Structure formats: structure tokens, C-alpha cells
Amino acid sequence: MLELKDVHTYYGNIHALKGISLKVEKGEIVTLIGSNGAGKTTTLRTIQGLLRPRSGSIVLEGEELTKIPPHLITERGVSQSPEGRLIFPRMTVLENLEMGAFSRKDKDGIKRDLERVCIVFPRLKERVKQKGGTLSGGEQQMLAMGRALMANPRVLLLDEPSMGLAPILVEQIFQIIQELNKQGTTILLVEQNARMALSIAHRGYVLQTGHIRLQGDAKRLHDDEEVRKTYLGEE
Amino acid sequence: MQKLRTALIIGATSAAITFLFGGWSAVVVGVIAGAVIGMTYGQRSALRTPNGIGREAVVPGLVGGLVVVLGGVIHQFIVRPATGQSPFFTHTLRFFGSNAQIDSITVLIISSVVAILAAAAAAFLIGSAQGLPPDKRNRQIAFALGGFLLLFPFYEQITNLNWMGALITVQIYILLALGLNIVVGYAGLLDLGYAAFFAIGAYTTALLNSPRIEIQWNFWLVIWIAAAVAAIAGIVLGAPTLPLRGDYLAIVTLGFGEIVPVIFRNLIAVTIREPFTRFCFVGCDPAVEVRIACLYSCEGPLNLTGGEAGVNPIGRPVIPFTPDSLFGSSSYLPWYFLVLALIVFSIFLISRLRDSRIGRAWMAMREDELAASQMGIDPVKTKLLAFSMGATFSGFAGAFYGAYIAAIFPGVFDFSVSVIILCMVILGGLGNMIGVIIGGILIMGTDRLFLPQIATLLKKFMQVSVLPNVSNEALRDFLSTSVDPIQMRLALFGIVLVIMMLVRPEGLVPSAERRAELHAGEEPRGAPVTADEPTT
Numbered sequence: 107m108l109e110l111k112d113v114h115t116y117y118g119n120i121h122a123l124k125g126i127s128l129k130v131e132k133g134e135i136v137t138l139i140g141s142n143g144a145g146k147t148t149t150l151r152t153i154q155g156l157l158r159p160r161s162g163s164i165v166l167e168g169e170e171l172t173k174i175p176p177h178l179i180t181e182r183g184v185s186q187s188p189e190g191r192l193i194f195p196r197m198t199v200l201e202n203l204e205m206g207a208f209s210r211k212d213k214d215g216i217k218r219d220l221e222r223v224c225i226v227f228p229r230l231k232e233r234v235k236q237k238g239g240t241l242s243g244g245e246q247q248m249l250a251m252g253r254a255l256m257a258n259p260r261v262l263l264l265d266e267p268s269m270g271l272a273p274i275l276v277e278q279i280f281q282i283i284q285e286l287n288k289q290g291t292t293i294l295l296v297e298q299n300a301r302m303a304l305s306i307a308h309r310g311y312v313l314q315t316g317h318i319r320l321q322g323d324a325k326r327l328h329d330d331e332e333v334r335k336t337y338l339g340e341e
Numbered sequence: 342m343q344k345l346r347t348a349l350i351i352g353a354t355s356a357a358i359t360f361l362f363g364g365w366s367a368v369v370v371g372v373i374a375g376a377v378i379g380m381t382y383g384q385r386s387a388l389r390t391p392n393g394i395g396r397e398a399v400v401p402g403l404v405g406g407l408v409v410v411l412g413g414v415i416h417q418f419i420v421r422p423a424t425g426q427s428p429f430f431t432h433t434l435r436f437f438g439s440n441a442q443i444d445s446i447t448v449l450i451i452s453s454v455v456a457i458l459a460a461a462a463a464a465f466l467i468g469s470a471q472g473l474p475p476d477k478r479n480r481q482i483a484f485a486l487g488g489f490l491l492l493f494p495f496y497e498q499i500t501n502l503n504w505m506g507a508l509i510t511v512q513i514y515i516l517l518a519l520g521l522n523i524v525v526g527y528a529g530l531l532d533l534g535y536a537a538f539f540a541i542g543a544y545t546t547a548l549l550n551s552p553r554i555e556i557q558w559n560f561w562l563v564i565w566i567a568a569a570v571a572a573i574a575g576i577v578l579g580a581p582t583l584p585l586r587g588d589y590l591a592i593v594t595l596g597f598g599e600i601v602p603v604i605f606r607n608l609i610a611v612t613i614r615e616p617f618t619r620f621c622f623v624g625c626d627p628a629v630e631v632r633i634a635c636l637y638s639c640e641g642p643l644n645l646t647g648g649e650a651g652v653n654p655i656g657r658p659v660i661p662f663t664p665d666s667l668f669g670s671s672s673y674l675p676w677y678f679l680v681l682a683l684i685v686f687s688i689f690l691i692s693r694l695r696d697s698r699i700g701r702a703w704m705a706m707r708e709d710e711l712a713a714s715q716m717g718i719d720p721v722k723t724k725l726l727a728f729s730m731g732a733t734f735s736g737f738a739g740a741f742y743g744a745y746i747a748a749i750f751p752g753v754f755d756f757s758v759s760v761i762i763l764c765m766v767i768l769g770g771l772g773n774m775i776g777v778i779i780g781g782i783l784i785m786g787t788d789r790l791f792l793p794q795i796a797t798l799l800k801k802f803m804q805v806s807v808l809p810n811v812s813n814e815a816l817r818d819f820l821s822t823s824v825d826p827i828q829m830r831l832a833l834f835g836i837v838l839v840i841m842m843l844v845r846p847e848g849l850v851p852s853a854e855r856r857a858e859l860h861a862g863e864e865p866r867g868a869p870v871t872a873d874e875p876t877t
Contacts (some may be wrong), residue, residue: 154715178715190710194705205705208698209717257717 113162140313197240206256287311348401352408363416371456379467395469402464520734529707534598542739571736770848
């Protein structure tokens, strides 16, 4: 469904992605794990067109994305819950969610998705009129995910949904991710919390300084000795 | 008791105006004070029926009116003698041509009684509106405000208050501030060169609607052209600033604001050759080309903008079926209503823009540019639109200003104008139109109406009451030359700004979002959400 082939991205002269190739099939949860600075967020931003790859191709269901301007990529069905959430603090929860559907024109569909988001995140429903900036960290994460869902994406990109959250909330967020996937959403999940990510994903990629270091079935990666040592902190 | 205290504070603040102007000003000030009291009153009232709240507001209204009137009395019997004017003199009433004389004590009695009653009535009207559901409430307030704005100029004319000239300037600046509010308040782009668009609007009018050109274009057409030219200038400025944010953007706009007046100052020897003074429509024979406009001396160099001396005169608007002298210099009334109409029209347009997809995109960009572009907002289009829409309204203001003053000079559009407009937006409350209007009234009203009056009174006061009693010559010299609030206006202005930013950084009438942001720590978590800005 979504395929990256040998993508190279630069920040000025810094070679951030050194030939990333990965694949997300329909209905999958694919996780991208790696340490700080490995290029996880850069990969997601490149997919969304916020950064332009210098070479390589990104194909979504047969359509090349690297030539499309970023605001139209959202329309093609790629939406992201960004790192650090980046919700609109002075807009209400409802307005935040509506912003998620900014590039859509089908009013009925938007209404349907709004109802769906309210079912998935009952906490948001209670707080529709509250300003985004007054929500707690976990609620803001839910809002960022809900906002991304409002675009009715074909591929949902989640960037570090567990960042800065209490363990109990992390568990809750991951349950929701699994739930969304069961409802049919294809998800590309970027995480530092490798253990949690590998436990819910179907497949995984391990990213190291701009290269794909390992890839494969999530269970196999979880049992891989190198992964255990480096990312799961086990001896 | 607390409500009476509020009424006393509002009354005393307003009485500062009657203290300065005395006489007939009491009625106007009384109405305003009463309305403000009604506004604050309804919010805390225990009764929720419109009439109940209205009745409760009557007494504070009366008290406020009384305080206002007290200011007028002090003016007449203390300020006037202290400044060497007799408290007993004759007022002139003007009834559109015929005059009537009336002595000052009668004026004081009549205006005091009317002022107190009017304050109570205004408090009742606005107070009772507070008990209505939001849209009905807004409609009632809008009607009351509209009535006041329609009647006020006639009252001013009859009683010879002489406020109108200053008031029209205030209105022009409000129009400018409304436009800048789009750029700074909604889209969050700091623009320090906004006066440039004002200049572009004014000069467009000056060039198209001046006796210097062969066919003088009609004002009603020119005002749209001026707005369009300003909008295009907004895009021209916006384009190079696209990759910039925050401080860098502010510096570029600052440069633009400096460049534009310099260009107008120096466009004094321009040679416009054939294609620009003579137009040939597609397919026509060049021999019978249509000459649309020729500025005087089409063949040689042309003084396009008049340099430092500016353009003078500029054509005035003419309404069909009315005398051409309607917009002459003798009466302010038509100008007042014209600029009022422009403001109402702008408020309508801007509120529609704010609630549209574009408005949402602006606010999302202001909140977080990265997240906004992830939502599928095109940052290029959104930014350019903000600049050009903001410029459009200053184009209106510029066109009106050119026609109203009938002469423009490049020196009028310098950096301080940009700063003052920006201060109006920030002082009133970033992103809130009502706040911006109030900020404009406060800043420009103080600058154009109160400071000159204070200056006149203070000068007389010095001459009559202070200087004769000062024996030290050096001190007398110092006092007679240095005590001038007009000279100190920028210093006073600066002090007010510093205090304001320390005490109330969100502005006088902030939009709900800014209040939430700047006082987030002070409110308990999960506090009830404040209502959004009221729309009129």
C-alpha cells in the first residue's frame, strides 16, 4: 500500500536518511523503532512531504508522492499524529478535530468520522468545548490521534504516541492503536518504546543512523538478540 | 455594593472627559458610561430576566451619570476660572444654518439632567440585553450602538462640541487596525510596516482621482482600485517573506514600511511613455488609439507623486442626485457616515472571513505552522491571503484618507503610524475585533481629542494661575516651555504601553484564546470555558 524505495533525505548538508526502503501493507501495523536521531521522525516527515527526499520514491497505492505538494498529500490519505502532539492549544477540542478534516469536503463523511472519534476517545467527547491547551498530556495525545483520524486516512502515521505519558496511559494508548487497526486502519507507528511497539505490531523495522538495520516479523524482532540488547535493555 | 463601586469607577473614569470638556459633552459621556455599566452589571446579576437585570442596572446607571455630571460641574466652576475663563458665558446652538444663543448655566442644568437620565436609560437598555439569549442580546446591543452612532453626529453638530474632526481620524485608524488584526491577530504574522499599505491606498487615490490627470476617476471606483492595488502589494510583500517567521518576518516588513514612503517621496521625475499613457485596445489601429489618461506633460519627465510636497488637491466623492458640495469641507457629517459605512462593511467582511475555511487556516497557522501544514493547509496560499486581505482594508482606509484630507504627503505614512496601529491591535486584544475597535478609540481618541484639550487647558492654567506666582525666572521659563502634553505624547504613550504589558498583557478585551493562554496558570484546571468573542 505504502512503499518507500531507497529514500535519501538531507537537512542541508546532513545526510539524515541514507536509503530507507520499507513497505506497509493494507491493514497492518508496522513499527519503526530506533534510538534518538536514527531518522524515525524524518522518515514520517518525508512521507508527508514536509521534507523532500533528494532521491528515492514514495508510492501510495501506485501514486508517486514525492512530486505532490504536502497539503495535497494529506488529501491523498496520509495523515499524521506528530511528535510532541502539536495540537492547536487555543482552539477547542472540537475545532482541533475539525482542523483534522480540513482538506475534506464530504460533510457526511466528516460527521461520521467525528462520531467515530468520539466513540474511540470518550474522554475527548466529554471535553469538546475545552481549549486544547488545557488538556492533560494523555488527552492531548488522544486529541492528536483523533485529529489525524478525522482526515479519514488510508495510512495513519503515529509519531511517538507514548512520549511523556505515564505507563498506565501508554498502555491505554496502545490498546486504542490496536483497536483502530482492528477497525481497518493501516498504521505506521514510530516508537522509542520498542517493547510496547513490537508487542502490537505485525512487522517492524529497526532504524540506526539513517539505515534500516533489521527488519521482519515483530515477534522475531522481539526475540532477536541484538534488539533485546540494544533496544529492550535486556542482557 | 460591589456593583455600585463598579458604577462609581466607570463614572469617575468617564468624568475625566466631562472634566476636560464640560457642558454638552456630559450627555454623550453619560450615555457611554451608562452603557458600560449596563454591560458589566448584567454579568453578575442574580436575576436572569431581561427586565429584572435592566431595573437593577438603573440605580448604578444613575450614580454613574451623577459622577459624570459632577465632572462637568467641576469643569465649569473650577477648571474654567482656573484657566482664566468665566463660568458664565453664552453657548451657540446650530440648527443647520440658524443659530440660537443659550447661557452656560442653562446648558449645565439641561445637559446634567439629560445626562443622568440618559445614563440610567442606557444602563437599563444594555443591562436588560444581558438577560437575553446571545443572538438576541447581540442584536439589541447592535441596535443601541447603531442608534447612538447615527444620532451622535447630529447632536455634536447642534451643540457645537467640535469633536468630529478628531473622530473621523479615529475611525480611519480603526479601519486600519481592523485590517492589521487579520495579519497579526488571526494569522499571527508580525507586520511592522503596515502603514505602507495605507500609503499605497492613499497614493492610488491621489494618482487616479486628482485634477492633474485628464480623466479624473470617480471616488467610488477608485476606492476599489486602491483596495485591489493594496492587496496586490500585500502579495508582493508576502512572497519574499514566505520562508520567514517571527522576528525575521517583522524585520522584512519593517523594511517594506520604510521603502514605500521613500519610493513615493522620490518618484518625482518619471517619464511615462506611450504605452502607459495611451491605451490601444486589442486589435485597434495604432493611429486611432484611445487616450485614456494623460498626466500633464506626457512627453517629458513627469512629477508623479509630488515628492515631499505630496499630491494636492485630490478629488472628493460625489453622490449622484446630491449637490457636489456634499463632501465639501464645510461639514464633517457625510465623511463621518462614509467612514462609518466602510467600518461596518469591513467588520461584516472580516467576520465572515474569520469564520470561513480561510479564517480557520489562519488561526491554525498562528497556533502551529508545522501542524497546520500536516492538516493539509497550504502555508504559501494562507500567508499570502492574510497579507493581501489585511492590506485590502488599509487600501480602503488610504483611499478614504486621501479623499478626506484632499492632500497627501509621504511624511504621513512613517514608521510611527505602523507602530500606533499595531499598538491599537495589541492594546485592545489581539484577534478580537471589538477589542481592536476599543483600543483604537482609546489610543487615537486620547491622541487627537484629549491631549490637545489637556494641552490647551494646561497652557491657559499655567498662564493664569501658576506663572504669575512664580518669582524664579528660570523656573518660569522652564514651566512655560516644557509643560506640554503634546510634546510628551510619545513618552506618555510608552509609559501606558509598559504598564499595560505588565498588568494586562492579553489586552483590554482579549479574545478567549489569548486570555486562556496568558492566564492559564491562574485558573483552576477544568474551569468552565469562557464564551467566545461576541459577534455584532
